[in-house]
Amino acid sequence: MDTSSFNKADELGRRQFMVNAARSYLGVSLAPMLGSGLASSAFGQKHVGGAKAEHVIFLNMGGGMSHLDTFDTKPRNKEVQGPVESIDTSGDFQISQYLPETAKIGNKMCVINSMTSKQGAHSQGQYLLHRSYSPRGTIVHPAIGAWVVRQKGRKNTTLPGFVTANTSPAVSSPGFFGAEFGGVPLGRPDEGLKNSSRAGSVSEEDFKKRLAIADALNKTFEESYQTPAVKAYDSLYEEAVKLMQSKDLEAFDINKEPASVQNAYGKDRFGQGCLLARRLVESGVRFVEVSHGGWDTHYDNFTNVENRAKTLDKAFSTLVTDLDKRGLLESTLVVIATEFGRTPRIVEEHNSGRDHHPACFSAVMAGGGIAGGQKYGESDKGGARVAKDPVSIQDFNATIGHALGIDHAQVVSSPSGRPFRLGGAEAELGNPITSIFG
Structure with a gap:
């Protein structure tokens, strides 16, 4: 045949x-x-790094979150800052007035204000963020969730190791690793794992x-x-x-949660996705990604960022607090990431918009062995360039690997024999930010 x-x-x-x-x-x-339901054990992984984290909750701010209006405010530069005020946190840094609840948990998180990327377009930037490689026509690289499942194996052998909510199916792609390491893409978090029970007929x-x-x-x-x-x-x-x-x-059924808990996270899709993520890691799922899009604020930046930040603020602060109360924060790395930031220049003709800015932006890490209350790296006084301790996308993903005890430099070969690493290509290999761990 x-x-x-x-x-x-x-x-x-x-x-x-x-x-x-x-x-x-x-x-x-x-x-x-x-997908990842078939991957039950790690593939020859030697444990390195922090190794306190057993799970990752990856909060993807799709569209390019403005660092200047969230986690890297410039109170002394009103030309750049616009109408946004800075507020103190329970950590050693300030953030935007749009994130008052997040400010209360500043002592549990590390803000990275020196992120930098070489990709300034959405699709290419998101691809790099999730895979540590720029897109190529000849190969699809594994998503970071697929790397985690392959290198760590499943913790709960019944449930998938990698789940995504509110995201594009491409985010859950295992690339050349094969289907057993792919993520399970969900639509609405409140609908659970649809069509997973025997039909009544x-x-x-x-x-x-x-x-x-x-x-x-x-x-x-x-x-x-x-x-x-x-x-x-x-x-x-x-x-x-x-x-x-x-x-x-x-x-997968967030309706099992009391109404008070569902309301605390927020009844929107992102808030309910964060609640689902907590339930999944509580049950042993290794890697959960929840997306919160709409950050592409070319027009009316301040109104749109305030609206998006309100949703993020409620869900993220509740998630970190909830994990902490349940004794899960130390074993769960929660990250806020985006493909790039926004320009310091406010485009008045676009109703005070901001354009794409990959040269400098922000990210956040909490739990999973991270020492809270700190800021890592600095941008210049205008938020345009990295002034201290640059962090590439590859460095960021290597740091996630470090928290999990995964060797970011370990080579895994594609079916054609080409070498690939969690931390990116050899010429751009990331280095984990080890100093932010407690």
Whole structure:
């Protein structure tokens, strides 16, 4: 039999085949489960670095969050700062008036005000942020969540190791690592893991019969198409059924939380995504990403940043406080990241807008062994350039790896034999910011 056409099929095509098969034969959609649920153990990883963190919650501020109006205010430079005032925090730094609740937990976080990137366009900047590499036409690099699952393995062998909410499916791509390390992309956080239970029209007996038929088909199919991809998917039904029958599936249901807790996070999609992230790491999920977009403030920057910051402020401060109360903050690294910042120049003809600015911007880390109450790095007096301790995207991702005990410089080869690292290419290899750990 000629297997060449299947062997050349792309990852999405193989996934869709399995989704359609599951829907037709089992009466259930397994789409959300295709991916990191198959990755159960680390691949030859030597533990280095801080190694206090067991989980990561990655809060992605898509669109380019203005550092000057959030975490790197310039109170002595009104030409740059505009109408935004600075407020004191419980740490050794000031932040924007738009983040009053975050100011109260300043003693639990480290603000990095010297981020810098070489990518000033959204798609390329987001790609670099998530993968430590710039996009290339010849390869798709693994997302950082896929790196974490591959190098650390799953903590809870029933649940996926990598979950995303409110994000583009591309963010959860495992690249050349293969489907078993991909993330599970969710739509709305309040809808949980959709289509993951047996349909009411399919009885338990009928379901078992269909599973038996699927098993027989799988064996025949695997014998005909003996490729690593097919062998990986051979475990799909076993893993999916295990999850469907497990109480751990409740981790995806934020409606199990009291109304007071849901309200504390905020009833918007980002707030509910942060609540879901807390529930997932509490149940052993390694890496959860929640996106909060809308930061592309070319027009009416101050109104838009205030609105976006209000949502971020409520959810982030509640998340950190909640993790701390539950004894999970020390083992959970929470990061706020964005692809680039915004220009110091206020564009008056665009109703006081700010444009893209990759030369200097801000990020935040809390928990996971990070010493709170501190600021790392500095921008110049106008917030245009890094003045002290520059931090590249590769450095930032290497620091995440350091918190988890992952060697950011360890080489993992692609199927074609090319070397890749969590910390980026050898010429741009990142270095973890070890001084911010306690």
